[in-house]
Amino acid sequence: MVWTWISHVLRAFQAAISGLVWALRTQRNLKIHLLATCLALSLGWLHPLENWEWCVLALAIGLVWAAELLNTAVETVCDRITREPDEMIRRAKDVSAAAVVAASIAALAIGILIFT
Numbered sequence: 437m438v439w440t441w442i443s444h445v446l447r448a449f450q451a452a453i454s455g456l457v458w459a460l461r462t463q464r465n466l467k468i469h470l471l472a473t474c475l476a477l478s479l480g481w482l483h484p485l486e487n488w489e490w491c492v493l494a495l496a497i498g499l500v501w502a503a504e505l506l507n508t509a510v511e512t513v514c515d516r517i518t519r520e521p522d523e524m525i526r527r528a529k530d531v532s533a534a535a536v537v538a539a540s541i542a543a544l545a546i547g548i549l550i551f552t
C-alpha cells in the first residue's frame with residue numbers, strides 16, 4: 437500500500453523532471469531565467485541576506501519559473517491544436533506570455549528592493 441503510493445509519487449516526480457529538462461532544452465526564455473536565477477543566488481551569497489529576504493527571493497524565483505513553465509505548456513498545447521493563424525490561439529498565447537511578464541516584473545521589483 438505505502439510502496440504503491442511511494443512509487444506513484446516517484447513516477448509523478450520523474451515526469452515533472454522530464455518536463456523540466458525538455459523545457460530547458462527547447463525554450464530560450466527558460467535558459468535566460470536559469471541565468472537570472474544563478475545571478476540572483478550569487479548576489480544573495482555575496483550580499484548576505486536575512487532569512488525573510490531569502491524566502492521572498494525564493495518565492496520570486498519560483499513564481500517566474502512556474503509562469504514560464506505554464507506558458508510553455510500552453511504554447512505546446514496551442515501548437516498541437518493548430519499552427520495556422522488563429523485568433524483564439526493568438527489570445528491564449530498572448531495572455532500566457534503576459535503572465536510571465538507580470539511574474540518577471542514582480543521578481544525584478546523584489547530584486548531591486550532586496551539588493552539596493
Ligand SMILES: Nc1ncnc2c1ncn2[C@@H]1O[C@H](COP(=O)(O)OP(=O)(O)OP(=O)(O)O)[C@@H](O)[C@H]1O
Nearest residue numbers: 465507511518519520521522523525526529530533
Ligand atoms: N497559431 C497562431 N495564430 C495566431 N497568432 C499566433 C499563433 N502562434 C503564435 N502566434 C503569435 O505569436 C506570438 C509568439 O508565439 P510563439 O508560439 O512563437 O511563442 P514564442 O515566441 O515561443 O513565445 P515565448 O517567447 O513566450 O516562448 C504569440 O504570443 C501570438 O501573438
